[in-house]
Amino acid sequence: MRTRINLELQLAEKEKNRERLSTLRLISAAIRDRDISVRCEENAQGVSDKQIFVLLSQMIAQRNRSVIHYQEAGRLEDAEREQAEIMIIQEFLPKQMTDEEMMETVYRVIDAEGASSIRDMSKVIGIIRRDYPDQMDDSKIVAAVKRCFSSNKFA
Numbered sequence: 001m002r003t004r005i006n007l008e009l010q011l012a013e014k015e016k017n018r019e020r021l022s023t024l025r026l027i028s029a030a031i032r033d034r035d036i037s038v039r040c041e042e043n044a045q046g047v048s049d050k051q052i053f054v055l056l057s058q059m060i061a062q063r064n065r066s067v068i069h070y071q072e073a074g075r076l077e078d079a080e081r082e083q084a085e086i087m088i089i090q091e092f093l094p095k096q097m098t099d100e101e102m103m104e105t106v107y108r109v110i111d112a113e114g115a116s117s118i119r120d121m122s123k124v125i126g127i128i129r130r131d132y133p134d135q136m137d138d139s140k141i142v143a144a145v146k147r148c149f150s151s152n153k154f155a
Contacts (some may be wrong), residue, residue, distance in 0.1 A: 001049040002031065005092065019081075023088040028054055053134050056089050061088070094134040102136050106144045118149045 005027055012021040034055055035046035045053070063082045070079035097105065105128065109115075115124050124145050128136065136144075 001052045001092065005031070008091075015041065018022055019084055020088055023085045027059070027089065027092070030059065030096075050133075053093060056093055060086050060089050060093075095134050096137070097132070099140075102140060102144050103137075103148070105132060106141075108150050110145075115149075118146075121145050121149060 005024065009021070009028060011023040012024055031047065031052060034051065038051075039045070040045055063086045067079045067082045067086075070076070070082065106124070109124055109127050109131075110120075113120065113124060113127065115121075125141055128141055128145075129138070
């Protein structure tokens with residue numbers, strides 16, 4: 001992940017793409033900051049790719065909140081800039097499942113595990129998180145599993 005980000009950073013420098021370069025520098029700086037804090041706390045090598053995914057997701061969430069605030073304040077240029085940064089950051093995250101794909105996956109796991117009630121919810125969620133890491137937002141997984149169990153299909 002670090003290599004890919006660094007290569008994209010170098011490419012943006014060569015192409016003189018200022019907006020992309022700026023966002024990639026923010027990503028790189030955030031990773032370096034997290035590396036430093038992890039090394040100080042745990043005497044470790046630095047953050048893993050999984051932790052980088054979490055960091056990038058947090059950066060996107062922060063920018064989504066900023067977009068809302070900018071739009072409410074009528075600062076549309078700033079909102080567009082944040083949206084552009086979100087698009088660049090998302091390039092480094094695994095492709096997220098659509099709502100339809102997520103529901104199909106949840107139904108498939110429930111069926112494969114023979115889950116029949118809400119009591120099996122934590123087992124189903126654990127399997128989905130294990131088998132489809134970083135492809136679904138955790139809050140969406142929980143909501144989708146609850147929705148599946150509340151439908152009459154598994155009751």
